[in-house]
Amino acid sequence: MSDARPVGLFDSGVGGLTVSRQVFRLLPGESTIYFGDNAHVPYGPRTAEELVGFARDILAFLVSRGVKYVIFACNTNSSVSLSVVRNLFAVPMIGLIEPGAREAVRVSTGGRIGVIATEATIKSGAYQRALKSMDAGLAVFGQAAPRLVPLVEAGMAGTAESLAAVAEYGRPLKEAGIDTLILGCTHYLFLEKEFRQVLGPEVKLVDPAVATVKAAREEMARRGLLNDAGGPACHRYYVSGDPRVLQEAARCFLGCAIPPVEQVNLDGK
Template sequence: MNEKRPIGLFDSGVGGLTVSRHIFRYLPEESTIYFGDNARVPYGSRSREELMTFAAQILTFLLSRGAKYIIFACNTNSSLTLPAMRRRFGVPMIGLIEPGAAEAARVTRRGRVGVIATEATVKSGAYQAALKAAAPGLEVFAQAAPRLVPLVEGGRFGTRESLEAVREYVEPLKKAGIDTLILGCTHYPFLWEEFRTALGPEVVLVDPAEATVKAAREELARLGLLGGPGGPVEHRYYVSGDPLPLVAAARRFLGLDGVRVEKVTLD
């Protein structure tokens, strides 16, 4: 089947571009429609009730633009709102938690897995539960890192400030002796080099986005929703706030120049 409607994905801001990167790699014939809710970033300190409202608004927007499939390109929403949104909206959806946990369980050498994420994701216990389900014998150590999303949204990755923040947050995980670390927020791969410097080569870094996109590809094929060859591929970008941070992040992280980003107001 040649299903050319776009894949919809959303995040609190620029973090979901780390998911877009893997869509471009593993699903190159798919169009996408991206929504970054940067007027309300960060999500990590929001209540579940707020996030439910935001997710419903964003999904309504993405579906109104023809999305055939939704990737929750946000760990916080994946952990707190995805089950309810699946029940509410009649469209297939996937989140980051289970694929990321499965990948970490696969690559860990000593069964000591760290999770670094937003406050909301850590408090939800979603990664801890998914890791235990994937491999019951794992020891899991979770760390909230509230300063990292604002650093990335402000374009301050690859700086001394971002390296010092990452070092501060991973110190308890290093002391716990982790051998694998899940980057449990889609903003955090922007800080990949900072994490690598702070942890050294012996700790395996897991980006759940890659495993999620691979799982999405399998589900799209199973549902007959894959976009086949031929026809144009289009990537559309929307934000609720200032478009410039997304334009700048797409250029720095994805090498995309001149990305057109439209600001929209959600009801």
Template sequence: MSDPRPIGLFDSGVGGLTVSRQIFRLMPGESTVYFGDNAHVPYGPRKPEELIGFAEDILTFLVSCGVKYVIFACNTNSSISLPVVRKRYTVPMIGLIEPGVRQAVRVSTGGRIGVIATEATIKSGAYQRALKALNPELAVFGQAAPRLVPLVEAGQAGTWESFEAVSEYVQPLKQAGIDTLILGCTHYPFLEAEFREVLGPEVKLVDPAEATIMAAREEMYRLGLLNNPGGDPVQHRYFVSGDPRAFQKAARYFLGEEIPSVQQVKLD
């Protein structure tokens, strides 16, 4: 049995495209509907009730597009909105927190794990709780990094400004002696070169995207939601709440490929 309906995923902007890339790589037979909420980026400084409202509006839109499964391609909404909206929608969904945490625990050699994320994600304590739930003996260090998402959205990855910002935020984590760092925002893998230069090869970087897509694939298999290879043609559709041209420009810059059609949808 094959299910050709698309997978839905959303983020505050271009960061979730790092999750899309993993779908294309690990589930190439699946169609997708991507929503970038770039009218409200960044999510980090926003209040929980605002974020839950955004998530509900986006989920309603994705469900109207006929998605069979939803991936929260945003750590902030994974930590704050997912536990709430999961009770209000019947479509199965997954976030980035649990898969990322499991991967970090697997690769950590000394049990000293750092989490760098938006202000809202760090304040939620979601990563810290999930890590401690797996292993109470872990030493966990959180660091909010409010300047990083705006830098990525502005196409400033690979600049002196981004290197300086990463250096500033990572310094307390280096002093704490972390051996593993969770990139707790889907925008941050676009700054991987900066993180690697600042931290050096001895600190492992964990991008939760790959682990999340592998977990999603396993769940979709159990639920009979996978599209069999050679089935219906694959189609990827992109929607944004803000400027489509800004999204296309950022996507072209980071992915090195053109997204030919991006539609604006006013949710509010």
């Protein structure tokens, strides 16, 4: 039995497009609805109460649009809100933390894993707990990077400013001798070149999006939620702030034009 309903994804802004790209690659038959909460970006300095509130409102919106499954395309909300809102909605959902941690453990050669993420994600300890639960002998090094999301949202990836910021946050991790780094915020893949320049080829970079979408595909198959009917997929995009930011980021990162982005004010419902 085929299920043609869309898959929902959400993030604080443009970073979740890195997850959308993996959905297009690994689940090409699936339609999607993407919500970028760029009126509230960055999420890193937000309180847990605020983050849960944002997630609850966005999920209510996605459910109202008929999604069959939700991918938290945001590490911060995956680490803080998922365990709470999962009990409020019947729609199945998945976050980035456990799949990303599992992939890091798989590829690590020396058991020294770095996690670079927003302040809220690092403070939550979610990646640290997930990694240690998989291998108690791992050495885990966390690094908050509050300047990176604003740089990406401002379209400044690939600039001297972004390289300097990545160097500021990446050097302590390199000095700690990490062999693997989890890019614990979906925005950070926009800065992949900077990370590779700062850390060198000996440090493996883990993008949790790949492992997460693979895990989502497996779960959707178990639940009978895959769209096996064929035909073109339909992708819709919504934001809570300026639509032009997402439109431009999608053009640059996805390499193609996307349908018009619609602004939705969830605060005013």
